[in-house]
Amino acid sequence: AAAASLNLDIIQGDILIGMTKIVERFFFFSITNATAFKSILRNDIVPLITSTTQLLSVSTQPTTALNIAFSQVGLQALGITDDIGDPLFTNGQEKDASGLGDPGTVNWVPSFLNKGIHGVFLLASDTSSNIDNELNSLLSSLGTSIEEIYTLDGAARPGTEQGHEHFGFLDGISQPAVNGFTTTPHPGQEVVEPGVILLGESNDPNITVRPSWAIDGSFLAFRQLEQKVPEFNQFLVDNPIQEGNLTAEQGSALLGARMFGRWQSGAPVDLSPLFDDPELAADPNRNNNFNYTHAGFDFTSDQTHCPFSAHIRKTAPRADLSPINVKNHIIRSSIPYGPEVTPEEASSNTTTVERGLAFVAYQSALANGFHFLQQTWANNPKFINNKNISAPGFDPIIGANKGQPRNTAGLDPTDANKNTTFLIDFVVSRGGEYFFSPSISALAGTLSA
Numbered sequence: 183a184a185a186a187s188l189n190l191d192i193i194q195g196d197i198l199i200g201m202t203k204i205v206e207r208f209f210f211f212s213i214t215n216a217t218a219f220k221s222i223l224r225n226d227i228v229p230l231i232t233s234t235t236q237l238l239s240v241s242t243q244p245t246t247a248l249n250i251a252f253s254q255v256g257l258q259a260l261g262i263t264d265d266i267g268d269p270l271f272t273n274g275q276e277k278d279a280s281g282l283g284d285p286g287t288v289n290w291v292p293s294f295l296n297k298g299i300h301g302v303f304l305l306a307s308d309t310s311s312n313i314d315n316e317l318n319s320l321l322s323s324l325g326t327s328i329e330e331i332y333t334l335d336g337a338a339r340p341g342t343e344q345g346h347e348h349f350g351f352l353d354g355i356s357q358p359a360v361n362g363f364t365t366t367p368h369p370g371q372e373v374v375e376p377g378v379i380l381l382g383e384s385n386d387p388n389i390t391v392r393p394s395w396a397i398d399g400s401f402l403a404f405r406q407l408e409q410k411v412p413e414f415n416q417f418l419v420d421n422p423i424q425e426g427n428l429t430a431e432q433g434s435a436l437l438g439a440r441m442f443g444r445w446q447s448g449a450p451v452d453l454s455p456l457f458d459d460p461e462l463a464a465d466p467n468r469n470n471n472f473n474y475t476h477a478g479f480d481f482t483s484d485q486t487h488c489p490f491s492a493h494i495r496k497t498a499p500r501a502d503l504s505p506i507n508v509k510n511h512i513i514r515s516s517i518p519y520g521p522e523v524t525p526e527e528a529s530s531n532t533t534t535v536e537r538g539l540a541f542v543a544y545q546s547a548l549a550n551g552f553h554f555l556q557q558t559w560a561n562n563p564k565f566i567n568n569k570n571i572s573a574p575g576f577d578p579i580i581g582a583n584k585g586q587p588r589n590t591a592g593l594d595p596t597d598a599n600k601n602t603t604f605l606i607d608f609v610v611s612r613g614g615e616y617f618f619s620p621s622i623s624a625l626a627g628t629l630s631a
């Protein structure tokens with residue numbers, strides 16, 4: 183489609199394409215001297231901020247990619263009084279904790295409480311020593327103009343697990359194609375207008391209220407999501423799906439795949455319902471080319487291919503919604519954090535060391551993006567709501583019920599009405615913050631003026 187093309191030189195690189203990420207550090211800070219900070223931002227930091235254009239070609243990718251984003255209190259600290267038109271951002275994520283299904287903020291990392299965070303540096307590279315070097319040089323320019331509040335280190339998992347999140351499933355397969363950016367969408371990839379992700383672009387739902395400097399920025403929802411990996415694995419071992427000739431081990435793998443909607447390899451269960459298919463997983467022309475409909479199957483009742491509540495179906499219902507949903511989309515740019523499961527944790531089926539996902543989602547309106555997917559779809563047992571059962575159930579992975587048990591139907595392909603109750607959350611929110619990732623021209627202009 184011939185959309186006016188975007189100015190990729192000014193859009194921060196993590197938003198549309200994602201920074202290279204064998205390792206990524208999230209450095210959260212507060213601004214202690216705004217005047218000094220602004221002049222360092224303009225003179226020393228802006229030239230280091232990685233644009234989308236730079237990431238498009240290997241030859242222009244920096245050793246360490248750098249992006250920056252600010253919370254509402256951070257913008258205030260910089261003297262910005264404009265309302266950029268997103269109440270969830272304005273109020274901060276702590277206010278949204280119960281809206282997101284967290285049991286209040288009992289599990290939150292204290293640094294995310296009380297609006298102490300003004301901004302975050304995102305540094306991504308192939309080695310942590312590259313990141314140390316880049317951060318040290320940033321910090322020496324910044325001097326006493328900022329203070330560190332909190333750091334979270336993300337890293338790809340080792341060996342063949344690279345690209346897989348801690349439960350073992352390949353991540354980062356399905357992203358929306360952005361009109362004006364993605365030249366050839368893959369088969370089955372959903373196409374969104376740029377304003378679904380970027381402020382001020384076509385189909386930005388709040389385009390009329392954006393101050394001009396906010397154009398081509400995006401809201402960054404950050405969540406530190408702990409994953410209870412040994413407990414999750416134990417659940418699979420205890421509840422293998424009994425179908426046909428599957429061994430117990432295959433039945434457990436099938437249960438895990440149905441909770442996600444994809445096998446660990448990334449192959450979609452909608453196309454490969456009983457066995458994993460690594461070749462399908464690796465083929466970008468096929469691994470997104472499904473929409474949950476199948477000739478000869480009743481669309482309102484068929485869960486033999488994919489449960490209605492599967493993580494990828496709850497967060498992107500494809501043909502379940504008619505007309506196709508074009509506004510509730512995010513671009514994800516997350517990375518795992520924390521070590522591999524230790525032998526002691528595996529044998530005791532109990533997490534003792536924190537690990538999880540440093541979750542990053544971009545959208546032009548939090549109320550349509552991350553917040554919506556979490557609250558209105560993942561946490562709502564009635565969604566998907568045009569089906570023959572009144573409660574398809576919680577998203578088994580991220581669906582949150584304020585710490586209370588969660589029900590899900592449809593996980594057993596032999597009995598769609600069988601309910602599963604999860605007594606614990608396999609994903610525990612440790613909190614986060616809402617940020618705004620401005621255009622590089624806003625960083626060089628209004629924000630550092």
Ligand code: HEM
Pocket residue numbers: 347348349351352353354355356357407408409442444493494495497498512514538539541552553555556560579580609
């Ligand atoms: C897809 C894991 C949190 C939204 C996926 C996939 C995996 C995964 C393995 C399939 C790979 C892919 O299609 O790219 C996880 C884990 C999470 C988590 C382990 C928490 C620790 C979230 C949250 C949201 C979310 C909090 C939003 C509220 C999505 C979306 C997709 C997806 C939109 C793509 C669905 C599609 O287009 O088919 N996730 N996820 N995820 N996830 Fe998550």
